[in-house]
Amino acid sequence: MKFTTLVSATALAVASTAMVGAAQARDQVQVAGSSTVLPYASIVAEVFGENTDFPTPVVESGGSSAGLKRFCEGVGENTIDVANASRAIREKEIKACAENGVTDIIEVRIGYDGIVFASQKDGPDFTAFTPVQWHNALAPKVLVDGAIVDNPYNKWSEVDSSLPDVEIAAFIPGTKHGTREVFEEKVLLVGCEESGAMKAMMDGGMSEDDAEDACLAVRTDGKSVDIDGDYTETLARIDSNPNGVGVFGLAFYENNTDKLKVATMTGIAPSTETIASGEYPVSRPLFFYVKKAHIGVIPGLKEYAQFFVADEIAGPQGPLAQYGLVSDPELAATQAKIEAEDTMK
């Protein structure tokens, strides 16, 4: 029958394409991971493809944890070569890697990313924040007159008279984001300690760990909204809510200065200079991790890593800094590390 032959022919054709696929060597570098690093990696990937004879690497998004998980799946062409991360790899992940045979990992720090607090350009005057204000605005329990009570504040002006007299509406990154960790550590925890709430909780019989966890908690009455998407979603929320304050990456803010205005943190305005010098408190290093076993197998892998951190690219005059990355002052050490293929530990 004509029809049956058609079916079997198609099945055969597909099976053979599949075989060819499995047998064909991968010739492009495969990268996945943090959506914060993705923009930088895509810039480098495009320029790398334009300026070398290697094919343009593939850069997928998905988040630091997902990227590292795929990275640790094993060694071989059907696993990724590079994982982007907006935080350092964890002990647990290194262990998971080792279990799957991924033992030699090269850690590359590409630079720093600042986290800024911004609101609608024509909205209320949010111009200066401190960690204590954020803690008091967002924590479920705060210190009032020496006692830990349920958060009584509804307006920013109640938290601090220097802030505008509008309802608290904060849009913070969701828990799956690397940014959330930095926000918790550098803003909420610091605020909690500085306001004395942490000490009061420990005096009240909590262990240090419990008190720390309590400090990182965020009120759930709708004044603080977790954004699980990316910064474009936060921007959309701010757009529709003139009183909203959102957490953004420095590069994102700088690309949208026509819609957003930024606030200082403890008196320091965020900029590439203040972040590089360490004055601006809320920043974090960005990384990518290279599978050493793939160097020499996947063409262009080492060259990609070298190209990424070259002075022309990741340096202060390069396109990454131009887009908003804060260059790493110790870039030379990183370059030497890749050259020597130094793995972690």
Next chain:
Amino acid sequence: MSDTTLSSPAASDGKDSSVPQKTSLYKEDALTKKRNASEKRFQAYGITAILIGLFFLVVMAYSIISEGIPAFTRTVLTVEFTVTQEQFDDAEGQLFKTRAYEGVFTEAMSQQFQEKEIAVPFDITAIERIVGKPGNTIRQYYLANPDQLGEPVEFELAASSRVDGYLNGRLTRDNITDSRFLMKSDLDLVDVLVEGGIIQTVFNWPFITGADSGVDNPGGAGIGASVVGSLFMMLVVLFLSLPIGVAASIYLEEFAPQNKFTDLIEVNISNLAAVPSIVFGILGLAVFIQFMHLPQSAPLVGGLVLTLMTLPTIIISTRASLKAVPPSIRDAALGVGASKMQAVFHHVLPLAMPGILTGTIIGLAQALGETAPLLLIGMVGFVARGYPDSFVGGFLDPNSAMPAQIYTWAARSDFAFYEKAWGGIIVLLIFLLSMNILAIILRRRFERRW
């Protein structure tokens, strides 16, 4: 409408105190009025529902078109300048070659502007901010035409996304803040260049034909490569799901015995149609990539995953259209001595074809717009970086798909990418519309009435 016969039993139930009376059929009594009113109301509800639907359709079409139109135009600088052999050798010797060409270009521009005695003050960085990323265009040109070195060549180079935004009205002098991306003073230079005809707005062919670009180069981003990715995926889906789906439904409908086992299969097919698509993505990752070792980010894998998603749709619609063929056709075929298989393939299947084709194309259209499963098999991100170099490569080389590309663009921080996302939606809709038109044409062609 007649009413007396209907109203009398209601009255005799004792609900109505009035005694049944013989009235004219032409005279409306209370109950008839009520029934007519309720019919009118129902019609009004229906019309309202349609109007609401239409309203949203208009709003959607308006917002898509108004937001997406800017993606189809681009701002270019038409300039003539010379690259010498020396500059070429120097640039090729560097690590960051394209940047070197950009340096040569801005310098040449700055010189030209000075010679033309442009009325506004400007410096070399202003030119850098106005122009997009011309380096690769220039480099590729001279690599292909080395004989042009030393000769003046006219280039059409993309302006930066902010100049683009200024000319299409997204940015105004009021909402621009000075930044390293664009200074207010640069706009004076832009105005002069527009007057001089150097900066022009033209149709954005690179958007239709190009591939994705890095986040700092929105002017170079195009949807072409991901259209090709979608096309190859659809080929896989079509050539797998149509034969498998049709064969499965013919067997189930015409040959399979009715027992518990086939019942179980039927229930499961209906259930599969309702499974969220992301589940198929996870399955695809586990089976096709991790177990079968197919390449990551490949349209082949995307197509296989979408085939799983489309199969139930095709099976259900095929079975429905097989059922719709009158039994008399089968009986007649069997009656003149055809075997069961001949009856099905010569008589039933051709009559069921329009329904099958419609179902297939609707299934394909659904698959075409799907992003979620692609997320897990590595087709979202900076993936559609170029065209595949061969037919087999089209299936195996990493590529994205239209909806995945739109999703990626919408998440980027430069607003120009947001416009591109809307532009991409227009292209996707055109694709879908043409598929649906094809479905209608095929249906008309094969349709037979009895």
